[in-house]
Amino acid sequence: MCAIAMLLKLCTRLLIFEAIAAFGARHGEGFHALAGGGAEVRIYAPHAQQVSVAASWNSWMPTDHLQSQGDGWWMLRLSAHPTRDYLLRRGAAYKIHIVSEDGEAYWRPDPWSRKQDGETLGNSIVYPDDSFEWSDADWSMPDWQNLVIYELHVGTFCGHEGWSGSATLDMCIPKLDHLTELGVNAVELMPVAEFDGEVGWGYTTAYPFAVEHAYGGPDAFKRFVDACHKAGIAVIMDVVYNHLGPMDLPLWRFDGWFENDLGGIYFYNDERAETPWAHTRPNYGLQHVRSYIRDNALFWLDTMHCDGLRVDGVSFIRLWGGSETNRSSATFNPDGELMLKELTEAAHGLQGKMMIAEDLQGNATLTQQVSMGGLGFDSQWDGGFHWPVFHVLAKAKDKDRRMERLKAAILGGSLQGPGSLLRRVIYIESHDEAGRQRLPAVVSPRGREDSWVAARLAALGSALVMVSPGIPMLFQGQDFLVENPFSAGTPLDWAMKTTHTGTFSLHKDLIGLRRNLLNTSKGLQGEGVNVTIDEDNKVLMIHRWHVGGPGDDVVAVFNFQRRFLSHQEVDFPFQAEWSLAFNSADARYHNSATVFHQETESSESLRASAGTNMFLHPYSCVIYTRRPPLLI
Numbered sequence: 001m002c003a004i005a006m007l008l009k010l011c012t013r014l015l016i017f018e019a020i021a022a023f024g025a026r027h028g029e030g031f032h033a034l035a036g037g038g039a040e041v042r043i044y045a046p047h048a049q050q051v052s053v054a055a056s057w058n059s060w061m062p063t064d065h066l067q068s069q070g071d072g073w074w075m076l077r078l079s080a081h082p083t084r085d086y087l088l089r090r091g092a093a094y095k096i097h098i099v100s101e102d103g104e105a106y107w108r109p110d111p112w113s114r115k116q117d118g119e120t121l122g123n124s125i126v127y128p129d130d131s132f133e134w135s136d137a138d139w140s141m142p143d144w145q146n147l148v149i150y151e152l153h154v155g156t157f158c159g160h161e162g163w164s165g166s167a168t169l170d171m172c173i174p175k176l177d178h179l180t181e182l183g184v185n186a187v188e189l190m191p192v193a194e195f196d197g198e199v200g201w202g203y204t205t206a207y208p209f210a211v212e213h214a215y216g217g218p219d220a221f222k223r224f225v226d227a228c229h230k231a232g233i234a235v236i237m238d239v240v241y242n243h244l245g246p247m248d249l250p251l252w253r254f255d256g257w258f259e260n261d262l263g264g265i266y267f268y269n270d271e272r273a274e275t276p277w278a279h280t281r282p283n284y285g286l287q288h289v290r291s292y293i294r295d296n297a298l299f300w301l302d303t304m305h306c307d308g309l310r311v312d313g314v315s316f317i318r319l320w321g322g323s324e325t326n327r328s329s330a331t332f333n334p335d336g337e338l339m340l341k342e343l344t345e346a347a348h349g350l351q352g353k354m355m356i357a358e359d360l361q362g363n364a365t366l367t368q369q370v371s372m373g374g375l376g377f378d379s380q381w382d383g384g385f386h387w388p389v390f391h392v393l394a395k396a397k398d399k400d401r402r403m404e405r406l407k408a409a410i411l412g413g414s415l416q417g418p419g420s421l422l423r424r425v426i427y428i429e430s431h432d433e434a435g436r437q438r439l440p441a442v443v444s445p446r447g448r449e450d451s452w453v454a455a456r457l458a459a460l461g462s463a464l465v466m467v468s469p470g471i472p473m474l475f476q477g478q479d480f481l482v483e484n485p486f487s488a489g490t491p492l493d494w495a496m497k498t499t500h501t502g503t504f505s506l507h508k509d510l511i512g513l514r515r516n517l518l519n520t521s522k523g524l525q526g527e528g529v530n531v532t533i534d535e536d537n538k539v540l541m542i543h544r545w546h547v548g549g550p551g552d553d554v555v556a557v558f559n560f561q562r563r564f565l566s567h568q569e570v571d572f573p574f575q576a577e578w579s580l581a582f583n584s585a586d587a588r589y590h591n592s593a594t595v596f597h598q599e600t601e602s603s604e605s606l607r608a609s610a611g612t613n614m615f616l617h618p619y620s621c622v623i624y625t626r627r628p629p630l631l632i
């Protein structure tokens with residue numbers, strides 16, 4: 001057992017080595033303390049006339065000069081030295097000192113910094129990576145068709161009840177109990193790379209290789225990932241490569257050179273620099289920029305043991321210009337496409353790592369293999385699911401809820417086809433929507449978020465996410481009906497979990513079905529999907545199957561009307577014995593405020609076929625699983 005685990009680990013190491021060798025070795029850019037003492041520094045600064053390190057060990061005098069390698073790179077090897085090595089192991093502070101072509105001197109933090117002191121353009125801190133003992137050697141990610149993702153923001157999710165302030169990654173570890181109880185097996189962290197300040201969504205990455213100091217820095221991140229793996233939870237990191245900063249950004253005019261008032265050697269210095277957030281789009285046409293980004297991805301996946309990456313704003317990488325909301329007027333950027341292909345190829349050089357694009361253009365090319373002309377992502381966020389479902393749920397009048405729109409969203413539009421189950425991540429709430437308005441608040445007719453209508457419609461949204469083909473994702477607090485918009489400065493209201501225990505149980509049961517924990521619902525992990533609708537009665541039926549048969553076929557029936565339907569004709573796919581596995585109207589999913597008094601039971605089991613008459617509760621979903629024929 002142990003020998004096999006060791007062998008596997010060795011194989012993985014060899015694969016990693018090969019992957020890196022194939023892309024040219026990672027040279028250890030930036031400042032690296034060496035295990036045997038001493039350190040190595042490599043810095044890219046083609047327009048500098050001098051590059052040095054200034055630090056506590058040389059009294060902050062820029063006297064440790066790097067040698068120009070002639071290709072824009074500068075290098076220095078500091079030999080072992082007892083006093084200096086002592087300071088290095090203890091995390092000495094340092095900066096890169098650059099003298100530009102025209103003689104200006106600049107003090108820069110290290111662009112590859114692993115740890116920052118938290119000050120604006122502050123000192124970098126030496127961080128030896130070997131200082132952490134990992135205990136996740138036996139970990140492997142759950143099968144992707146079995147994943148249920150929970151998106152969270154460290155600063156607001158991880159505080160305990162009554163906490164005010166930004167939480168840390170160490171405070172996230174006790175929260176894993178909540179997630180395992182719920183049944184999710186992957187977390188997606190909103191960006192934790194060091195950004196300006198201490199409170200934020202994280203999409204203003206300034207130091208892509210450093211973990212936000214307010215979240216506890218690199219050791220806290222490793223403790224968190226290790227604990228997740230122990231709890232059976234994969235970690236997906238959100239990374240931002242479509243722009244950087246713009247605040248507190250060490251790369252900005254790094255060696256003094258720039259054009260058109262723009263960012264210099266790491267950025268476009270023309271109109272391609274413009275993004276909706278800052279004029280800091282990296283110049284993907286340059287080898288050193290692509291290496292910087294690719295090495296950053298490998299850093300999270302390999303050094304930090306993450307299981308996957310969610311690449312933010314991909315349509316702002318492969319396209320430039322155009323409006324933020326309508327990308328069809330944007331211009332194709334071949335540099336960006338090349339960078340993305342190299343990125344996914346490099347990530348796949350490591351075993352089993354998942355690459356997810358946030359592109360939101362419904363473009364199936366993204367998840368095709370690079371060798372087939374695609375961009376090589378494994379999955380992508382599907383706006384074509386989330387927007388229509390959200391809008392149908394948000395309608396004030398039932399007659400305006402169009403089942404045809406839901407059907408198209410469920411079937412996956414342009415993202416259907418072989419492998420469609422994994423091609424997209426589906427959700428109704430993510431940080432973006434939740435940052436504006438949360439679903440329960442939107443659908444609540446009288447603004448009373450705990451009214452039964454809000455709870456019922458929000459439940460229908462979550463049920464659709466769990467029974468449609470795709471990788472389901474929830475946003476923090478969706479599992480206990482949080483209705484206040486997400487804000488980076490406001491801790492998640494954990495008291496809501498106590499108020500809405502029913503909603504929590506509902507999500508737990510839906511996740512159990514999606515993950516086939518009882519061996520009754522394999523079909524939810526299969527490619528088979530048929531949808532039938534009754535537009536007049538606002539009824540929708542989804543049939544899902546893997547290979548089909550008992551324990552496999554699943555039928556979900558939704559009533560999107562506020563009224564009871566006592567004789568709704570539902571076309572079950574074929575005659576079989578079906579058991580009720582879930583009923584969103586069940587009293588245990590609702591507190592007293594959300595129970596509707598007239599409820600009666602749905603049939604626990606039925607022999608159903610095309611044209612079966614069913615009783616459906618207002619705003620409800622029932623899920624039936626196929627069971628073996630009854631022995632008489």
Ligand SMILES: *[C@@H]1O[C@H](CO)[C@@H](O)[C@H](O)[C@H]1NC(C)=O
Nearest residue numbers: 322323325326327328329330
């Ligand atoms: C987006 O822009 C294109 C080209 O400018 C235009 O044809 C299209 O109608 C726009 N779409 C939307 C939804 O505004």
Ligand SMILES: *[C@@H]1O[C@H](CO)[C@@H](O)[C@H](O)[C@H]1NC(C)=O
Nearest residue numbers: 318337361363364365366375
């Ligand atoms: C889809 O993305 C690919 C890769 O960037 C691009 O070549 C293609 O033009 C895109 N298709 C559409 C319809 O935008």
Ligand SMILES: *[C@@H]1O[C@H](CO)[C@@H](O)[C@H](O)[C@H]1NC(C)=O
Nearest residue numbers: 516517518519520521522551
């Ligand atoms: C489901 O099936 C698996 C594999 O056949 C088995 O290991 C597991 O015990 C079953 N679980 C239940 C709840 O029956």
Ligand SMILES: *[C@@H]1O[C@H](CO)[C@@H](O)[C@H](O)[C@H]1NC(C)=O
Nearest residue numbers: 528529530543545548573574
């Ligand atoms: C799915 O729907 C199509 C079209 O109605 C039908 O031909 C097919 O038999 C259905 N598949 C299953 C497994 O029910």
